[in-house]
Amino acid sequence: MSAERLFSMPDLGEGLEEGEIVEWLVAEGDTVAxxxxxxxxxxxxxxxxxxxxxxxxxxxxxxxxxSTIAVGGALATFAVADEVAExxxxxxxxxxxxxxxxxxxxxxxxxxxxxxxxxxRKLAKELxxxxxxxxxxxxxxxxxxxxxxxxxxxxxxxxxxDAASRKVIATNLERQAAIPQVTTFRTVDCSAxxxxxxxxxxxxxxxxxxxxxxxxxxxxxxxxxxxxxxVTERDRVHVGLATDTERxxxxxxxxxxxxxxxxxxxxxxxxxxxxxRAGSLSPADLTGATVAVSNTGSYGSEAGTPILSPGTSVxxxxxxxxxxxxxxxxAVVARPACTLSCTFDHRVLDGAVVGRALGDxxxxxxxxxxxxxxxx
Amino acid sequence: MASEPxxxxxxxxxxxxxxxxxxxxxxxxxxxxxxxRAMLRFMLLARRLDRECIALQRQGELTVYPGFExxxxxxxxxxxxxxxxxxxxxxxxxxxxxxxxxxDPVQYLAYHRGTWHGGxxxxxxxxxxxxxxxxxxxxxxxxxxxxxxxxDGVRACSLAYFGDGSTSEGDFHEAANLAxxxxxxxxxxxxxxxxxxxxxxxxxxxxxxxxxxxxYGFPGIRVDGNDVLAVYRETREAAARAYAGEGPTxxxxxxxxxxxxSTADDPGRYRGEDEVSDARGxxxxxxFRSWLLAAGxxxxxxxxxxxxxxxxxxxxxxxGVIAQPPPxxxxxxxxxxxxxxxxxxxxxxxxxxx
Numbered sequence: 001m002s003a004e005r006l007f008s009m010p011d012l013g014e015g016l017e018e019g020e021i022v023e024w025l026v027a028e029g030d031t032v033a034x035x036x037x038x039x040x041x042x043x044x045x046x047x048x049x050x051x052x053x054x055x056x057x058x059x060x061x062x063x064x065x066x067s068t069i070a071v072g073g074a075l076a077t078f079a080v081a082d083e084v085a086e087x088x089x090x091x092x093x094x095x096x097x098x099x100x101x102x103x104x105x106x107x108x109x110x111x112x113x114x115x116x117x118x119x120x121r122k123l124a125k126e127l128x129x130x131x132x133x134x135x136x137x138x139x140x141x142x143x144x145x146x147x148x149x150x151x152x153x154x155x156x157x158x159x160x161x162d163a164a165s166r167k168v169i170a171t172n173l174e175r176q177a178a179i180p181q182v183t184t185f186r187t188v189d190c191s192a193x194x195x196x197x198x199x200x201x202x203x204x205x206x207x208x209x210x211x212x213x214x215x216x217x218x219x220x221x222x223x224x225x226x227x228x229x230x231v232t233e234r235d236r237v238h239v240g241l242a243t244d245t246e247r248x249x250x251x252x253x254x255x256x257x258x259x260x261x262x263x264x265x266x267x268x269x270x271x272x273x274x275x276x277r278a279g280s281l282s283p284a285d286l287t288g289a290t291v292a293v294s295n296t297g298s299y300g301s302e303a304g305t306p307i308l309s310p311g312t313s314v315x316x317x318x319x320x321x322x323x324x325x326x327x328x329x330x331a332v333v334a335r336p337a338c339t340l341s342c343t344f345d346h347r348v349l350d351g352a353v354v355g356r357a358l359g360d361x362x363x364x365x366x367x368x369x370x371x372x373x374x375x376x
Numbered sequence: 377m378a379s380e381p382x383x384x385x386x387x388x389x390x391x392x393x394x395x396x397x398x399x400x401x402x403x404x405x406x407x408x409x410x411x412x413r414a415m416l417r418f419m420l421l422a423r424r425l426d427r428e429c430i431a432l433q434r435q436g437e438l439t440v441y442p443g444f445e446x447x448x449x450x451x452x453x454x455x456x457x458x459x460x461x462x463x464x465x466x467x468x469x470x471x472x473x474x475x476x477x478x479x480d481p482v483q484y485l486a487y488h489r490g491t492w493h494g495g496x497x498x499x500x501x502x503x504x505x506x507x508x509x510x511x512x513x514x515x516x517x518x519x520x521x522x523x524x525x526x527x528d529g530v531r532a533c534s535l536a537y538f539g540d541g542s543t544s545e546g547d548f549h550e551a552a553n554l555a556x557x558x559x560x561x562x563x564x565x566x567x568x569x570x571x572x573x574x575x576x577x578x579x580x581x582x583x584x585x586x587x588x589x590x591x592y593g594f595p596g597i598r599v600d601g602n603d604v605l606a607v608y609r610e611t612r613e614a615a616a617r618a619y620a621g622e623g624p625t626x627x628x629x630x631x632x633x634x635x636x637x638s639t640a641d642d643p644g645r646y647r648g649e650d651e652v653s654d655a656r657g658x659x660x661x662x663x664f665r666s667w668l669l670a671a672g673x674x675x676x677x678x679x680x681x682x683x684x685x686x687x688x689x690x691x692x693x694x695x696g697v698i699a700q701p702p703p704x705x706x707x708x709x710x711x712x713x714x715x716x717x718x719x720x721x722x723x724x725x726x727x728x729x730x
Contacts, residue, residue, distance in 0.1 A: 007435070008436065010433075010434065010435060010436025011436070011439070012433075012434065012639070013440075013639070013640040014439070014440050014640040035428075035431045045640055045641070045642060046636075046640075046641065046642030046644075046645075047642065047644075048434060048639075048642075049434070050434045050435070051431040051434055051435065052435075053435035053436075053437070121726065131726075132729075
């Protein structure tokens with residue numbers, strides 16, 4: 001009587017993922033001794049000789065010379081004398097030599113909740129996939145990144161992702177609240193803006209972003225940051241857009257907005273909004289903002305006191321555009337208007353600087369000529 | 377005769393046995409025939425077990441393992457020279473010394489199997505500290521422990537093992553300097569095996585390591601680390617100085633790492649085969665065995681009997697290592713922080729499927 005034992009490709013270095021068969025040192029049907037040289041394997045780190053973990057007969061060798069086998073993949077199968085085998089153990093233990101003692105230990109990892117690795121857990125969180133609903137296809141039933149990708153969009157409940165993203169929001173806000181920040185307001189007559197943006201077939205937001213970039217070109221300190229006891233100015237303008245999603249607030253970033261025309265900004269805003277809704281924003285989409293815009297008007301707010309986004313010194317909230325009673329030429333007239341609420345880091349910027357910058361921004365947004373100067 | 381390892385050049389090391397096993401010093405180092413035989417048996421067991429550990433790693437049973445083939449005399453000779461109250465502070469390459477100190481090899485190898493951090497053996501019982509991966513930190517521990525011994529008025533010493541690479545670390549300097557200033561009863565035992573992973577000793581230091589002791593104000597000794605009798609004698613004398621309140625000693629034991637730095641290393645990328653085959657000509661076991669045979673302390677029958685015993689012993693250790701169950705997964709959360717941060721509490725419940 002004998003039992004089959006599967007020998008899987010071990011991690012021959014530290015954290016290697018695969019190995020290539022350089023040479024088999026035994027043949028199928030050979031009788032081998034414990035520790036007899038079995039195969040030469042080349043890894044990313046070294047070429048190593050792997051000794052046989054069993055004394056017995058080689059039943060099969062699971063890959064030709066030159067083939068690459070993943071760590072944990074089948075390498076060789078042996079028939080070993082049954083004194084070392086036990087019932088139900090012929091289907092291939094991932095750990096060679098794992099015997100009754102270890103198989104019976106009470107601390108087998110529970111499979112409930114989905115057995116997987118930390119990077120896959122992180123991915124699942126990002127994608128809002130509940131691991132408990134995913135069937136693992138990896139070794140030992142482990143859930144792989146591919147399994148999580150496949151499960152995405154299958155309607156798996158995302159409660160834990162909600163909780164996790166809420167926590168990230170809370171932590172960020174707590175940290176940002178420690179910054180001495182002040183909010184100032186300006187009301188803008190949007191008559192020219194509405195005409196202009198309809199002409200371009202875009203929403204007001206991309207135009208405001210472009211106008212803000214123009215303003216930053218005149219007042220670079222709006223794009224600066226306090227750190228290490230000093231103000232650092234930044235050449236590139238990456239505009240974070242505070243966006244409401246099912247899972248809470250996210251701030252995707254229009255990169256290099258200063259170099260984009262309004263149409264490109266509009267396209268990027270649309271792409272980011274769609275990705276935010278789908279939960280498919282990449283880490284690159286979510287980091288690096290140098291200034292932020294919050295479209296609080298989208299849910300009807302007139303004005304607000306936004307908290308600064310991480311990495312920024314200015315957050316501009318754009319209130320709802322609606323008919324307001326404005327004074328023009330000494331008379332009260334109804335005009336489409338909105339309120340800009342500008343929160344700024346008082347360590348970086350003084351009120352007068354921001355006031356002048358906002359004045360220039362309003363000048364751009366209210367003048368058909370200045371709007372026309374913006375890059376399309 | 378093959379040429380000596382490159383890093384042995386310079387000051388002639390102290391020797392009892394020449395590389396060919398002939399006597400060049402007084403063989404009476406204070407050990408009787410039984411002890412001499414035990415010394416060789418430890419070296420033979422250590423080598424056989426070292427090779428088994430490399431096989432176990434190749435078979436997926438150990439995660440990573442640092443071999444010490446060629447360094448058996450340096451480790452066995454120095455460890456045997458210590459008294460039961462002395463305390464060893466090892467690196468991660470002192471399995472041979474651990475065997476001498478009575479550490480259970482299965483428990484020791486739990487570290488390399490990844491089932492326990494530092495090995496579940498009791499360092500207080502064996503007076504052999506936990507395996508230390510960071511380079512040179514254990515020298516500081518050893519000196520601090522020795523200063524404690526002095527404050528307690530205990531007649532004992534500490535011995536810290538380290539390699540040639542460690543001597544370039546700030547920790548080595550700080551520990552050695554402090555040991556000198558406070559006259560700590562400690563032995564700083566450097567196994568200069570020629571290679572710090574891929575960095576040869578010549579790129580590690582332009583001088584000789586043992587000479588640095590003078591700058592710290594205590595004796596430095598260069599010994600042939602592949603001559604187990606000389607290593608024993610010099611370590612014994614260093615310990616005796618420590619017991620007598622005469623402070624620390626730096627010992628540079630010249631040896632050679634025949635194998636790879638670890639199972640994750642390929643030395644073929646940075647050193648030639650000739651160097652290794654030459655170094656095998658200075659093998660510590662062959663040298664001592666040849667002298668013991670010539671002196672009539674052992675014979676071929678005894679050696680054959682040992683070989684069978686050691687084979688059996690190593691297989692038992694192998695089975696013990698493989699039988700080690702993985703520890704309960706929650707231990708990594710439970711035993712890291714006294715008050716775990718909330719993020720870890722969440723991960724803990726995720727892992728447990730709660």
